[in-house]
Amino acid sequence: MAAPPALAADAGGATVFACVALAGLLGLTLVIGQVGAVVVARHRAQAAADLGALAAASVLTEGADVGCAEAGEVARRMAVRVRRCAVEQWDVVVVVAADTSFGVFGVRTVSAAARAGPVEESG
Secondary structure, eight states: OOOOHHHHTTTTHHHHHHHHHHHHHHHHHHHHHHHHHHHHHHHHHHHHHHHHHHHHHHTGGGOHHHHHHHHHHHHHHTTOEEEEEEEETTEEEEEEEEEEEOGGGOEEEEEEEEEEOOOOOOO
8 A cells, every 4th residue: 555645755754853863962972971071181180280289288398399399290190290380488389281182173281270388367
């Protein structure tokens, strides 16, 4: 039995729509996954900056160079690089950077900064 002429023109339209919708959802899933990877890299960089600043501040009595070397060691172990390590009196500021792949959009650099030093009392 043949399909009526009105239905024959629409044959396969739902299949094409479903394929296009599925391709769009797959593309959106990949983009969300890549954004998630960049967010994770940013958090890893912030953790490295925090730990590097604390490590540097903990050995600051031995000198600024020793403190910055300690921050560099922590950064190396966390797979980031130190962009800047500055010591001013008893405060240490560490800025780190990490490269992360953003899929087809290339490689992006994420950075983070942290400060460690004595607590300032107010009041």
